Amino acid sequence: MNIKIKLSIILLILIVVSAIFAPLITPYHPLEIQKGKQFLPPSLTHYFGTDEFGRDVFSRTLYAGRISLLAGFVAVILSAVIGVPLGLISGYYGKIIDTLIMRTMDSLLAFPALLLALSIVAVLGPSSVNAMIAVSIVSIPNFSRISRAAILTEKGKDYVEASVSIGASHKRIIFYSILPNCVGPILVQITIAVAFAILVEAALSFLGLGTQPPEASWGAMLFSGRGYLRQAWWYAFFPGLFITLMILTLNIISEVVRDKLDPTTIN
Amino acid sequence: MLKYFLKRIFQVIPVLFLCSVIIFSLIRLIPGNPALILAGPDALPEQIEALTSELGLDKPIIIQYFIWISNVLMGDFGSSIINGYPVFKLIGIKFIATLELAISGLIISILISFPLGILSAIKRNGFIEKITTIFVALGQAIPTFWLGILLVLVFSIKLRWLPPSGRIEFSQNPEIAFKLILLPAFTLGVYTASVLTRFLKTSVLEILNSDYVMTARAKGLSEWTVIIRHVIKNALIPFVTVLGLQFGAFLGGSVVTESIFDWPGLGRLMLQSIHTRDYPVLQGTILVVVFGFVIVNLLIDLLYSFLDPKIRY
Numbered sequence: 179m180n181i182k183i184k185l186s187i188i189l190l191i192l193i194v195v196s197a198i199f200a201p202l203i204t205p206y207h208p209l210e211i212q213k214g215k216q217f218l219p220p221s222l223t224h225y226f227g228t229d230e231f232g233r234d235v236f237s238r239t240l241y242a243g244r245i246s247l248l249a250g251f252v253a254v255i256l257s258a259v260i261g262v263p264l265g266l267i268s269g270y271y272g273k274i275i276d277t278l279i280m281r282t283m284d285s286l287l288a289f290p291a292l293l294l295a296l297s298i299v300a301v302l303g304p305s306s307v308n309a310m311i312a313v314s315i316v317s318i319p320n321f322s323r324i325s326r327a328a329i330l331t332e333k334g335k336d337y338v339e340a341s342v343s344i345g346a347s348h349k350r351i352i353f354y355s356i357l358p359n360c361v362g363p364i365l366v367q368i369t370i371a372v373a374f375a376i377l378v379e380a381a382l383s384f385l386g387l388g389t390q391p392p393e394a395s396w397g398a399m400l401f402s403g404r405g406y407l408r409q410a411w412w413y414a415f416f417p418g419l420f421i422t423l424m425i426l427t428l429n430i431i432s433e434v435v436r437d438k439l440d441p442t443t444i445n
Numbered sequence: 446m447l448k449y450f451l452k453r454i455f456q457v458i459p460v461l462f463l464c465s466v467i468i469f470s471l472i473r474l475i476p477g478n479p480a481l482i483l484a485g486p487d488a489l490p491e492q493i494e495a496l497t498s499e500l501g502l503d504k505p506i507i508i509q510y511f512i513w514i515s516n517v518l519m520g521d522f523g524s525s526i527i528n529g530y531p532v533f534k535l536i537g538i539k540f541i542a543t544l545e546l547a548i549s550g551l552i553i554s555i556l557i558s559f560p561l562g563i564l565s566a567i568k569r570n571g572f573i574e575k576i577t578t579i580f581v582a583l584g585q586a587i588p589t590f591w592l593g594i595l596l597v598l599v600f601s602i603k604l605r606w607l608p609p610s611g612r613i614e615f616s617q618n619p620e621i622a623f624k625l626i627l628l629p630a631f632t633l634g635v636y637t638a639s640v641l642t643r644f645l646k647t648s649v650l651e652i653l654n655s656d657y658v659m660t661a662r663a664k665g666l667s668e669w670t671v672i673i674r675h676v677i678k679n680a681l682i683p684f685v686t687v688l689g690l691q692f693g694a695f696l697g698g699s700v701v702t703e704s705i706f707d708w709p710g711l712g713r714l715m716l717q718s719i720h721t722r723d724y725p726v727l728q729g730t731i732l733v734v735v736f737g738f739v740i741v742n743l744l745i746d747l748l749y750s751f752l753d754p755k756i757r758y
Contacts, residue, residue: 285463288739289731292697293715297731300719301474377588381701384590385716397590404594404705411598418591426586 183434186427193424197243204237209392217410227412229402238394239416245395246421249310249388250376254368256314261321262364266352268322269329280326283319291316295378299387306379306395309388313375324367328360362439369432373425380421396421450747457743464735465517469510472728522729527721532729536711540733542612543710546633546702547695549626551688553634554641561638562645563680566653567672577642584639589698593632593705600628610707629706633698637691644687648680682752689745693738 196203205223206212212232220227226235268279286294298312332338333356341355382388383397384404391402396417403414480496481488488496497503501512516523522532557580565577601609607624615622652658653676661671700712707713711730718726 281459281463285460285467288460288464288742289467289735290693290697290738292700293731293734296700296715296719297468297471297727300727301471380588381590384588384701385704387719400590400594407594407598408602411602414591414594415598418588418594422583422587422591425588426582429582429586 183430186430189423190427190431193243193420193427194247196240197247200237200240200244204234204240206234206237208233208238208241208394210234210237217406217413219410220412226416227410229410229413230406235399235413235416238399239396239420242394242396242399242417243420245306245389245393246376246379246397246424249306249313249379249395250372253310253313253375253379254317254371256310257317257371258321258364258368260314261318262325262357263353264318265322265325265327266329266357266360269326270333270348270352270356276326279322283322286316286319291374292378292381295382296385296387299382304382304387304390306383306389306393309379309382312382313378316378317371317375320371321364321367324363325360328363329356332356332359366432366436366439369428369435373428373432376421376424376428446750449750453743453746457739461736461739464739465514465732466510468728468732468735469513472724473506473509475724517729517732522732523725525718525726526723527726532725535714535726536729536733539709539711539714542708543699543703543712546626546629546699546708546710547692549630550633550637550695550698550702553630554638554691555688557634557638558641558645562642563649563672563677565642566646566649577646581639581643584635584642587635589632589636589701590705592635593628593702596628596632597705610705612706612708625706629702629708632705633695633702636698637688637694640691640694641684641687645680645684648683649676652676652679682749685752686745686749689741689748692741692745696734696738 200208210233212228215224215228215232216230218224218228218232224234224236226239229235229238264279264283268276289297295309295312295316298315299308302308302311329352338351338355341351346355379388379395380397380400383395384400386401389395389398391398399417400414403410403417406413480493480500480502484493484496501509504512520533522536524531525535561573561577561580565571565574568574597609600607607628608621609628610625612625613622658671658675661675662668666674696712699708699710700716702708703710703712704716711734715727715730715734717723718730
């Protein structure tokens with residue numbers, strides 16, 4: 179392990195832990211309005227300064243991390259739970275089922291990701307839960323494609339034939355025999371998808387279509403902070419920094435996971 | 446070759462069809478009767494009923510879809526609920542602004558990625574490679590919306606070099622128009638630039654290790670001749686493809702970028718129509734953008750098979 183990966187993992191853990199234990203770390207309540215303390219620059223009492231209501235930006239950033247990270251993880255789990263079985267079924271049965279599922283996935287992929295998420299939120303209405311649902315729908319096709327490709331290479335192998343010959347049901351063959359052998363690529367996709375999900379949720383919130391005030395996610399803080407760039411640069415700076423660090427570390431880690439699991443790349 | 450072309454074109458038709466079904470049903474899933482929204486809060490029940498049958502909302506949903514899609518294919522996207530303006534015309538006007546931004550973003554991403562990608566592959570372990578590695582990692586991690594905010598903070602608010610937002614026609618005042626487009630184009634172009642740089646670097650490295658480059662060197666060609674005539678020329682084909690594939694990132698990114706810089710394009714039109722619940726405009730904009738995206742991808746695919754003699758179908 180080189181220094182870059184070590185640093186990434188430490189940073190990632192720091193961000194996640196600080197979000198989880200936000201109530202223990204933060205000096206102020208994220209919604210605490212302090213009169214006469216609007217737009218204070220970063221200082222020792224307010225590490226990241228204060229916002230337009232005199233709320234502590236440091237506390238809000240850590241609390242926002244809880245929503246952003248939760249949105250990212252839940253969206254990815256949801257899309258994996260739907261996308262993987264669809265891909266497995268598609269690849270296993272082939273023919274019409276395959277065509278139906280994969281054409282639908284193709285047309286979902288035909289939408290630029292953010293546009294599809296936007297359209298879904300437009301239908302469901304802006305909220306953090308709906309943004310999460312939108313992000314998970316957008317992520318489904320990639321999971322289906324990857325698990326379909328994986329099952330296609332596994333399907334012809336001897337152990338599958340053995341399962342068939344002892345009379346195992348299709349369900350058992352797909353989920354007990356084949357799925358464990360497809361975990362590698364799915365795992366890589368999960369690490370990529372988490373970064374993507376956090377980014378899309380942030381983009382939706384930034385456009386005012388995700389998490390709604392006074393609740394804060396990183397994107398939602400940027401949404402309100404961009405209105406006060408002239409008075410308070412720190413307001414939009416720190417939440418954005420957290421998103422960037424999160425994506426950066428996840429990208430680096432997912433690359434390592436991919437190299438580790440892919441026997442064709444040699445370090 | 447022709448057979449492959451036709452096959453690819455036919456493959457796109459079901460995708461376009463499914464996309465249109467998705468877009469149509471998405472909008473119809475919105476709770477509430479569209480006639481009710483159109484007629485306004487003070488409408489009488491008879492007026493709403495009349496409007497419902499006028500819009501064909503009392504017909505079966507499949508018929509409604511076919512009425513809608515045949516209108517769309519003839520260029521009739523309906524009109525805006527807010528101001529009654531024909532959606533087709535509205536999209537036409539905004540499209541030019543988005544295209545202008547997308548092309549500028551494309552130019553910026555080429556200007557950055559081309560030298561960085563090639564130089565970092567040729568001069569390995571040097572200063573340029575270090576810069577390139579950092580740029581690639583950061584460019585893929587910085588969200589468009591934060592980059593835009595940072596650029597405004599530095600170049601508009603602190604340094605006061607460039608205006609923070611807006612757009613004017615190049616024909617009106619080229620200098621101001623150029624200053625106005627610089628920040629949004631850069632914001633839009635950085636992500637694509639980092640993807641392209643990374644890609645170009647890998648393909649140049651691969652080509653440098655290939656047999657024909659060894660042959661060219663063995664012939665006694667100067668290093669620069671080898672690089673320009675053999676390496677760059679061969680790296681260009683995949684470069685163009687990836688560039689085309691990034692078009693989707695541009696379309697998604699333009700919603701965010703246009704919102705930061707008040708750029709009056711399709712992205713902002715879409716966002717406005719979501720906020721004002723102007724569904725005909727929303728539906729039309731999504732349809733145009735998605736169809737455009739699918740068709741560009743198809744063209745790139747065809748162009749690729751045409752350009753690269755190694756691919757024969």
